Amino acid sequence: MTSLETPTPLAAKTIANYGRPLWRRWLLSRESAVIVAVILVWVVASSVVPYFGTTTTLGFLLLDATPILMIALPMTFVIITGEIDLSVASTLGLSSVMLGVLTKGGMPIGLAMVICLIVGLLAGAVNGFLVTIVGLPSLAVTIGTLALFRGIAVGLLGTTAITTFPPFWQNLAQARFGLTGIPVVMVLVIVLIMIFALVLHFTPFGRGLFALGLSKDTAAFSGVRVNRAKFIAFLLTGLISALAGIYWTLRYGSARGDNATGLELSVIAAVLLGGVSIFGGKGALHGVVAGVLLIGVLQSALRLANVSSDAINIIIGALLILSVLSPRILAWARRLRPSAAGQRK
Numbered sequence: 001m002t003s004l005e006t007p008t009p010l011a012a013k014t015i016a017n018y019g020r021p022l023w024r025r026w027l028l029s030r031e032s033a034v035i036v037a038v039i040l041v042w043v044v045a046s047s048v049v050p051y052f053g054t055t056t057t058l059g060f061l062l063l064d065a066t067p068i069l070m071i072a073l074p075m076t077f078v079i080i081t082g083e084i085d086l087s088v089a090s091t092l093g094l095s096s097v098m099l100g101v102l103t104k105g106g107m108p109i110g111l112a113m114v115i116c117l118i119v120g121l122l123a124g125a126v127n128g129f130l131v132t133i134v135g136l137p138s139l140a141v142t143i144g145t146l147a148l149f150r151g152i153a154v155g156l157l158g159t160t161a162i163t164t165f166p167p168f169w170q171n172l173a174q175a176r177f178g179l180t181g182i183p184v185v186m187v188l189v190i191v192l193i194m195i196f197a198l199v200l201h202f203t204p205f206g207r208g209l210f211a212l213g214l215s216k217d218t219a220a221f222s223g224v225r226v227n228r229a230k231f232i233a234f235l236l237t238g239l240i241s242a243l244a245g246i247y248w249t250l251r252y253g254s255a256r257g258d259n260a261t262g263l264e265l266s267v268i269a270a271v272l273l274g275g276v277s278i279f280g281g282k283g284a285l286h287g288v289v290a291g292v293l294l295i296g297v298l299q300s301a302l303r304l305a306n307v308s309s310d311a312i313n314i315i316i317g318a319l320l321i322l323s324v325l326s327p328r329i330l331a332w333a334r335r336l337r338p339s340a341a342g343q344r345k
Contacts, residue, residue, distance in 0.1 A: 029284075029287075030275040030287065031274065031275045031284050031286055031290065034275065034290040035290045037294055038290055041301065042297055045297065045300075049304045049305050050304065051304060052301055052304050054181075055179060055180060055181030056181060057304070058181040059176050059181035059183060060300070062181075062182065062183050062186055063185070064296060064299075065292055065296035066189055066247060067092065067248055067263065068263065068267055068296070069189055069193075069270075070189065070192065070241075070247070071237070071241050071263070071264075073192055073196040073236075073240060073285070073288070074239075075088065075237060075271050076200070076271055076276055077200065077209055077233040077237075078230075079268075079276050079277075080200075080209045080213045080282070081212040082216075082280030083230060083234075084268070085127060085138065085237045086139070086143055086146050087146040087149055087264070088264050089146075089150075089260045089261060089262065089263035089264040089267075090146045090148075090150040090153065090264075091120055091123045091124075091237075091238055091245070092241045092242070092245040092248060092259065092263065093150055093153040093245065093256075093257060093259045094150075094245070095117075095120055095241065095242035095244075095245025095246060095249075096153070096246075096248055096260075097153040097156050097157050097255055097256070097257055097259075098119050098156075099112050099113065099116050099249050099255055100157070100161075100162030100255025101156060101255070102116075103164070103165060104162050104164060113246055116242050116246055117242050117243060117246075120239045120242020121239050121242070123145070123241070124241075125234070125235060126145060127234040127237075127238065128230065128232075128233075128234035128235055130145075131234065132227035132228075132231045133227065146264070150257070150258075150261075153257040157255070161254045161255060161256045162254070163253055165250060169250050170251075172184065172250070173185060173250035192240070193289060197286070201284070205229065208224035209229060209233065210282075211224050212226060212229060213277070213280025213281030213282070244260075245259070248260055266295065268320075269291075269317075269319065269323070270288065270292040270294075271288050272320060272323040273294060273295065273323040274289070274291025275291070276288060278324055295316060298315065299312055
């Protein structure tokens with residue numbers, strides 16, 4: 001039998017994936033499983049944990065999840081290309097310090113916010129330049145800039161904190177829609193989600209990011225400007241991290257050099273839990289949003305149940321490991337299925 005008559009494993013996989021009805025591809029996906037998990041955990045926690053199902057808890061949950069959700073959007077772009085950015089929390093901290101220093105010096109807060117966003121863009125440009133132009137691995141680069149940006153932030157303020165910010169902006173960062181408990185800042189978050197989802201799933205640039213994650217050489221032959229796409233992805237992580245830094249500062253009313261230390265781990269855990277492959281080339285933004293909410297619901301429920309922070313970190317770490325291993329386990333199960341069917345026949 002010729003090779004034209006025998007389907008290759010890749011072709012068989014393509015037929016298996018796209019020969020099914022659209023509703024089955026949507027419902028029987030990892031992203032849908034995460035969404036179902038969010039609903040189940042919420043229902044169980046509301047019935048078991050005291051005070052969890054209140055609008056007050058919902059409001060604090062969304063306020064806590066907002067910076068993670070913001071940064072997870074551009075982080076999805078970066079990881080889909082097969083890269084990673086560990087400096088996002090340090091960029092957030094640097095943005096927070098810059099906002100405090102500039103406003104304390106008498107600069108209008110609107111102008112200070114714009115400068116903070118520019119600082120975030122510069123931080124992303126440093127990462128993008130070292131990865132795309134110099135050719136260094138993103139893991140090593142962003143470990144270095146993680147320490148660099150955090151060192152600058154701590155060096156500017158030391159152990160002190162700036163807490164003098166206009167009350168209007170502080171109240172706006174914590175404001176909610178009536179009795180619903182939903183924070184006003186969620187309007188901005190929803191707009192960002194829609195923009196990033198549109199770019200990732202419905203534009204040539206987004207398709208190029210997926211192609212990069214699957215094969216850099218193939219993407220280049222297909223017309224994707226590899227360095228340009230990766231550079232833009234790192235620019236976006238810097239910009240949105242700076243925006244999250246502004247929100248963080250106004251919500252807590254404090255600019256400190258150690259703000260959001262370790263937040264990058266929560267962001268990466270949420271992205272991977274939401275179905276984005278750590279090797280790149282696979283993922284969906286609605287799954288990432290569900291991953292952020294799942295971690296937020298778990299953390300909120302466990303805190304209200306008086307679970308220690310160490311135990312919470314263990315649970316989140318176990319979820320991260322499971323999210324990385326689950327694709328391998330499913331692939332192994334699929335490989336066993338044809339052999340089992342052949343033995344039965």
